[in-house]
Amino acid sequence: MAGGKGTRIAEVAKDIPKPMIPVLGKPVLEYQIRSLTAGGVQDITLVIGHLGDAIRNYFGDGAAFGARIRYIAEEKPLGTAGALFYLKEELKEDFLLLFGDLMLDVDWERFMAFHKERGAKVTLFAHPNTHPADSDLIVTDADDRVLRIEPKNAERDFWYHNLTNAGIYCVSPEALRAIEAPEKVDLERGIIVPLISEGGVFAYHSTEYVRDMGTPDRLERVVSDTREGIVSGRSLRNPQRAVFLDRDGTLNELRGFLRHAEELELIPGAAEAVRELNRSPYLVIVVTNQPVLARGECSFEEMDRIHRKLETLLGKEGAYLDALYLCPHHPDKGFPGEVPELKIRCNCRKPQPGMLLQAAERYHISLEDSWMIGDSTADVQVGVNAGTRTILLGTGEGGADGKYAAEPTLRADDLGAAVQAILSPAL
Numbered sequence: 232m233a234g235g236k237g238t239r240i241a242e243v244a245k246d247i248p249k250p251m252i253p254v255l256g257k258p259v260l261e262y263q264i265r266s267l268t269a270g271g272v273q274d275i276t277l278v279i280g281h282l283g284d285a286i287r288n289y290f291g292d293g294a295a296f297g298a299r300i301r302y303i304a305e306e307k308p309l310g311t312a313g314a315l316f317y318l319k320e321e322l323k324e325d326f327l328l329l330f331g332d333l334m335l336d337v338d339w340e341r342f343m344a345f346h347k348e349r350g351a352k353v354t355l356f357a358h359p360n361t362h363p364a365d366s367d368l369i370v371t372d373a374d375d376r377v378l379r380i381e382p383k384n385a386e387r388d389f390w391y392h393n394l395t396n397a398g399i400y401c402v403s404p405e406a407l408r409a410i411e412a413p414e415k416v417d418l419e420r421g422i423i424v425p426l427i428s429e430g431g432v433f434a435y436h437s438t439e440y441v442r443d444m445g446t447p448d449r450l451e452r453v454v455s456d457t458r459e460g461i462v463s464g465r466s467l468r469n470p471q472r473a474v475f476l477d478r479d480g481t482l483n484e485l486r487g488f489l490r491h492a493e494e495l496e497l498i499p500g501a502a503e504a505v506r507e508l509n510r511s512p513y514l515v516i517v518v519t520n521q522p523v524l525a526r527g528e529c530s531f532e533e534m535d536r537i538h539r540k541l542e543t544l545l546g547k548e549g550a551y552l553d554a555l556y557l558c559p560h561h562p563d564k565g566f567p568g569e570v571p572e573l574k575i576r577c578n579c580r581k582p583q584p585g586m587l588l589q590a591a592e593r594y595h596i597s598l599e600d601s602w603m604i605g606d607s608t609a610d611v612q613v614g615v616n617a618g619t620r621t622i623l624l625g626t627g628e629g630g631a632d633g634k635y636a637a638e639p640t641l642r643a644d645d646l647g648a649a650v651q652a653i654l655s656p657a658l
Contacts, residue, residue, distance in 0.1 A: 232278050232311060232314070232328070232329065232330050232331055233248065233250040233260060233277050233278060233279050233283075233286055233331030233332075234248070234278050234279050234280030234281060234283065234305050234308070234314075246282070247282060247285050248279070248280075248281055248282040248283065248285055248286060249331070249332045249445065250263075250286065250331035250332050251282075251285050251286060251289065252332075252444065252450065254334060254444070254450075254453055254454050254457050255454060255457055255458060258289065259331075259332060259333070259334050259444060259453075260277075260286065260290075260331050261289075261290075261296070262334060262335070262336070262457075262462075263329060263331065263333065263335060264290070264293070264296050264298055264300075265296065265297075266335060266336045266337060266339075266466075267298070267327070267339065268296065268297040268298050269468075270337070270338065270339030270340055270468075271339070271340065272298075272327065272339060273297065273298050273299055274298070274299050275293060275298050275299065275300045275301075276300075276301050276302070276303060276318065277290070277300060277301075277302050277303070277331070278302075278303045278305060278314040279302055279303070279304050279305070280304065280305040280308060283302070283304055283305075286302075287302055303317050303318075308415065309413060309414065309415050309416065310415040310416045310417050310418070310421075311330075311416070311417055311418040311419070312410060312416040312417065312418035312421060312422055313410065313413060313414055313415050313416040314413070315328075315407055315410055315416075316407075316410045316411075316412060316413045316414075316416075317413065318407075319404075319407045319410060322404045322407070323404060324404070325343070325346060325347065325401055325402065325403050325404070326401070326402055326404075327339065327342075327343070327399070327400070327401055327402075328399070328400040328401075328402050328418075329398070329399050329400075330398040330399075332443060332444065332445055333397070333398055333399070333441055333442065333443055333444075334440070334441075334442050334444050334453045334456075334457065334462060335397075335399070335439070335440060335441040335442070335462070336439065336440060336462050336463045336465065336466040337356070337399070337437070337439050337441065337466060337467075338439065338466055338467035338468045338595075341437075341467055342354070342356060342399075342401060342435055342437070343401055345401075345433075345435045346401035346433070346435070349374075349375070349376075349433045351401070351403065351431060351432065351433040352402075352403045352405055352406045352426045352429070352431030352432065353400055353401070353402050353403070353406050353422070353423055353426055353431065353432045353433075354400065354401040354402075354432070354433045354434070354435050355369060355377065355396050355397075355399075355400060355423075355432065355433070355434045355435065356396075356397045356398075356399035356400065356401075356435050356437060356441065357369050357394050357395065357396060357397060357434040357435060357436050357437070358394070358395065358397050358436065358437055358438065358439070358441060359393040359394060359395065359542070359546075359551035359552065359553065360393065360395050360551065361506075361509065361546075361549045361550070361551065362546075362549070363391070363393040363395060363542075363543075363546040363551075364387075364546060364547065365383050366383050366395045367380050367381065367382055367383050367395060367396055367419075368380065368381040368383075368391055368392070368393075368394060368395060369381075369394045369395065369396060369434050370391075370392070370394075371394070371433075371434050375433050375434050375435070375436070376430060376432070376433055376434075377427050377432040377433060377434050378427070379427065380396070380419070380423075380424070380427070389539075390492060390536060390539035390540040390542075390543045391539050391542070391543055392538070392539050392542050393542040393543070393545070393546045393551050393552070394434065394436065396419075397437075397441040398441070398443070399441060400418075401435075406422055406426060406431075407422075409421055409422050409425065410422070436554075437467070438465065438467070438471070438514050438553040438554070438594055439465050439466055439467055440456065440461060440462045440465035440466070442456070459512075460512075461511075461512055464512050465512070467594065467595045468595075469595070470595055470596070470597040470600070471514055471594055471595050471596045471597065472512055472513050472514070472596070472597060472600045472601050473513060473514040473515070473516050473553075473590065473591075473594070473596045473601040473602075474508055474513045474514070474515055474516070474601065474602045474604060474650075474653065475516050475517075475518050475587055475590070475601065475602065475603045475604065475614070475619065476505075476515065476516070476517050476518070476604050476605070476646070477517075477518065477519060477581075477604065477605030477606060477607065477610045477627075478517050478519035478541075479519065479606075479627065480605070480606035480607070480624070480626055480627015480628055481498075481501075481604060481605050481606050481610075481624060481626065481627060481646060482497065482498065482501045482505075482517070482541065482646070483495050483496060483497055483498060483501070483541065484496045484497075484498055485606070485626070485627040485628065488521075488522070488523045488528065488529075489523070489529075489537055490523055490528050490529045490533070491529075491533060491537070492533065492536040492537045492539070492540045495537055495540050495541060495544075497541075497544050497545070498626055498645065498646065500645060500646065500647045501645075501646050501647075502544065502545050502547075502548035502549075502550045503548065503550070503647060504645075504646040504647040504649070504650040505545055505550035505551070505552070505646075506548065506549050506550035507647075507650050507651075507654065508650055508653075508654075509550055509551060511654055513601075513602075513653070514553040514554070514594060514596070515551070515552050515553050516552065516553055516554045516555070516556065516590050516594075517552055517554070517555040517556065518555075518556050518557075518581065518586040518587060518590070518603075518613070519555070519556070519557050519558070520557070520558045520580055520581050520609075521534060521557045521558065521559055522559075522560070522561035522580075524557075524559035524570065524573060525559055525560055525561035525566075525569060525570055525573035525574050526561060526566040526568070526569050526570075527566065527567070527568030527569045527570050528566075528568070531559075534557070538555060553594070554590060554593070554594065556579075556586040556589060556590055557586075558577065558579040558580045558581070558585070558586060559573050560573050560574070560575050560576075560577040560579065560580050561573065561574060561580075562574065562575065562576045562580075581609045581610065581612070581613040582609045582610075582612035582613040582615075582616055582635060583613070583616065584613055584616040584617035586613075587603070587613065587614075587617040587619070588617065591617075598617050598618040598619050599618050599619070601619045601620070602614070602619055602620050602621065602622060602640075602653055603617065603619045603620070603621045603622070604621070604622045604624065604643075604646065604649050605622075605623070605624065605627075606623070606624045606625075606626050606627030606628045606629055606630070607627070607628045607630065607632045607634070608623075608630055608632055608633060608634050608635040608636070608637065609632065609634060609635055610623070611623050611630075611635065611637045611638070611639045612634075612635035612637045614637075614639075615637040620640040620641075621637070621639040621640045621641075622639055622640065622641045622642065622643050622649045622652065622653075623639035623641075623642050623643075624642075624643055624644070624645060624646060624649060625642070625643070625644045625645065626644075626645050626646070
């Protein structure tokens with residue numbers, strides 16, 4: 232969909248369509264097309280409108296870009312989905328739908344495989360962002376099925392997960408049945424929301440780089456990230472680097488076991504440290520033992536509320552987590568109200584490396600190029616067991632638990648100092 236006017240960025244490009252705004256000498260739409268062809272996608276339809284001849288003249292039939300490109304020219308704006316009417320009869324297989332003003336590089340095969348495995352009518356490409364408070368938020372169940380979309384203009388008096396729609400979709404031809412004429416249709420309200428009520432919409436949670444460059448500030452950031460190799464480096468076709476973080480005593484104040492969201496309070500400077508990592512090539516992934524679940528002292532619903540508060544507080548400071556893994560198990564029995572099926576020995580309770588290994592498989596992470604940061608010797612030991620480098624913090628327990636003998640790669644006073652060390656050119 233490459234027909235938008237780009238009114239918010241008109242001061243940068245008044246005489247070219249938004250998808251043709253150059254980033255390091257190439258239009259942003261070219262980055263999309265080259266990412267698609269690298270993932271095996273060759274048949275591309277460009278819906279053009281405002282100043283569309285600039286797009287047609289640049290890309291032609293697509294042969295120079297390894298693609299077969301054709302065009303649909305909107306004589307009048309048809310919204311974010313109305314032009315799909317012209318493809319309705321010929322689309323027989325699931326297809327990708329992109330907005331042409333996004334800088335991105337994505338492992339398309341992973342995305343499409345997720346969509347097909349779930350038999351989805353529409354799959355949203357979803358990710359956290361730096362401004363969830365003014366973004367539409369996707370709410371999912373444990374199986375990644377979308378339950379609802381919380382609009383950005385609604386008052387939020389609750390904690391929320393930072394998961395937003397990136398503007399990329401995998402779509403079944405069946406989803407187009409709602410488009411009955413070449414009229415203005417809003418993709419979200421006209422197609423996606425009705426399918427949510429039918430249970431046919433899923434969210435694919437990715438750490439890959441997808442960013443709107445629709446304002447001068449965002450364009451400047453996209454140019455910088457492209458120059459530094461962050462855009463292409465975040466594609467899951469490539470091995471990733473991650474910083475794994477403990478939760479209690481590392482991100483939030485250590486006050487025994489948290490059982491209620493009201494007890495969570497960020498350590499001063501923790502959000503700023505996470506924000507610095509978000510701007511780097513590293514993913515930020517929390518791995519936390521939560522035996523209160525096995526002991527029956529906290530429900531999964533309340534634990535989710537605790538983590539929604541964590542994500543909300545980070546988001547208010549422009550920071551986000553790429554993923555969060557928790558171990559709900561505890562091997563020792565005899566607690567009142569304990570949950571028997573969770574009182575087991577497992578491979579995910581730190582210092583066992585299960586959570587890190589699971590994240591490594593999901594996000595194509597090179598563990599030897601990654602770090603584990605925490606305040607306990609168990610955090611150091613899990614990093615050693617998984618093959619990462621490690622940093623022991625002076626916050627929280629400060630290593631005073633003394634349960635494990637592994638020596639950390641580095642020591643740091645707090646998370647901010649640890650992040651500075653990791654991002655230092657010397658490392």
